Amino acid sequence: MFSKKKAKLNPNATDTLVGEGTIFDGKIVSEAGVRIEGQVTGGIDCQGDVAVGENGVVKSSISAREVTIAGAVHGNVTAKGKLTILASGKLFGNTNAASFIIEEGGIFQGVSKMAAASVREEEARAAGRQAESQPASIVPPGERTVVF
Incomplete structure (x- = not known):
């Protein structure tokens, strides 16, 4: 009866907010931006x-x-694109980003892999073909691994 076309959400807009004092347990999937001020346990795919x-x-x-x-x-x-850890920020985990910025005072504990998006896509395809022939400890060309 009421047929509406679903409008595509703008990825530049923040459409989901988990407010301070809110605890969310589950997976968040969003076509637009997400801001977390509370606590999220699960996955975020945005x-x-x-x-x-x-x-x-x-x-x-x-x-x-x-x-x-x-x-x-x-x-x-x-x-x-870019991962930014601000001075008050803490990341305890690994990251894969095209650009990685850590402000003074920010904390990062993990492994970082950096490559341009097109390079990452090609490496992912190549890794699928080479995974069986290449030991896991070898870093593919074009990637930089930094351990803090």
């Missing part, structure tokens, strides 16, 4: 940007276009 506020705590993996951490993240982070 086509837009993810921002973790100073009081935000994420206990899961995050996959997004760009990620900014001012709070605490306990899990792996994949950013198609």
